[in-house]
């Protein structure tokens with residue numbers, strides 16, 4: 001079977017029968033301490049959050065900080081008078097908060113729950129819940145589902161959610177610098193090789209960018225509003241009509257959001273605003289569009305959450321001048337940006353019968369030895385003895401059992 005045919009069959013099967021495949025489990029994105037530092041110094045994001053917290057907090061109130069990172073919102077909540085703050089964060093950098101809470105004289109008011117908010121059992125519902133679980137766009141990982149869960153289980157009646165609402169916008173973008181990754185090396189490369197097979201994947205891959213206002217070819221249009229006080233559906237579908245305001249080449253659609261943290265307090269990552277940690281999201285077209293002033297592109301953009309990450313689809317139609325029939329239709333999706341291995345996928349199908357291998361035998365023994373009696377070192381020694389062909393050094397055996405044990 002040709003690669004192309006196998007790939008199409010895999011996609012069709014996945015689209016129509018997604019439940020017949022087990023999916024790899026993944027948690028939230030890992031950030032380094034420096035990345036959390038970038039978030040704290042990001043202006044005007046951080047001052048806006050600080051002001052929204054200051055206004056929401058009444059002395060002695062209860063605050064939950066979801067996705068606390070290194071705990072900046074928890075510390076500010078204490079500074080503004082919160083009586084009790086719970087910082088929820090699965091990533092290890094949250095442990096810095098143990099030190100910074102002492103350094104800022106609020107250790108007795110902050111408790112840390114190192115885990116996911118969806119597993120958090122509150123002693124008391126919160127008067128204020130603060131979070132920033134967005135990526136480059138607010139439709140990111142399990143952000144929406146997390147907020148829905150927090151609103152329903154963790155927020156006291158009449159409590160305040162920060163942020164309150166995000167609004168997504170779209171415009172046509174002239175972006176040759178980023179578009180070159182769609183074309184190079186697939187359509188041209190210095191070796192004269194025919195690499196066109198890669199092009200269809202590259203044009204379905206969206207990326208985070210920082211564009212200048214002069215790179216927009218159209219005015220922006222509102223794509224969707226995410227009101228965290230009422231939202232239920234993590235999926236989004238919207239349509240925009242974007243008219244070229246000048247002649248130029250449109251390489252794709254640019255998406256960004258305006259955040260409203262509280263009434264009158266917010267920020268935007270639009271190209272004409274100060275550059276923020278989020279950047280904007282660039283969805284390339286299958287081919288660059290040479291536009292004259294007055295031409296329009298109608299785009300339907302969808303985001304569907306599948307196992308904790310979004311599949312983005314964008315269908316763009318080009319209309320010349322006032323024409324009512326499209327000259328070109330481009331159907332694209334981030335689903336089409338991945339090369340899928342039929343063999344790997346088959347190994348995750350519900351009908352697959354896994355065969356025992358030597359790797360299973362190693363793990364079978366490891367799991368049997370996790371019995372509340374053996375230390376990791378003792379298990380490593382047994383592994384070395386039983387599987388000398390697999391482990392030539394004790395450190396390798398120790399790493400293996402330590403990694404396996406940490407999963408439970």
Ligand SMILES: C[S@@+](CC[C@H](N)C(=O)[O-])C[C@H]1O[C@@H](n2cnc3c(N)ncnc32)[C@H](O)[C@@H]1O
Pocket residue numbers: 028029031036039040066067068069070071072073088089090091115116117118131132133134146
């Ligand atoms: C963008 S960082 C925000 C850090 C910090 N709050 C700030 O705004 O500067 C988002 C954090 O949320 C965490 N996170 C994502 N989903 C979560 C959940 N359901 N419960 C707790 N933490 C979560 C991630 O591990 C990540 O550290």
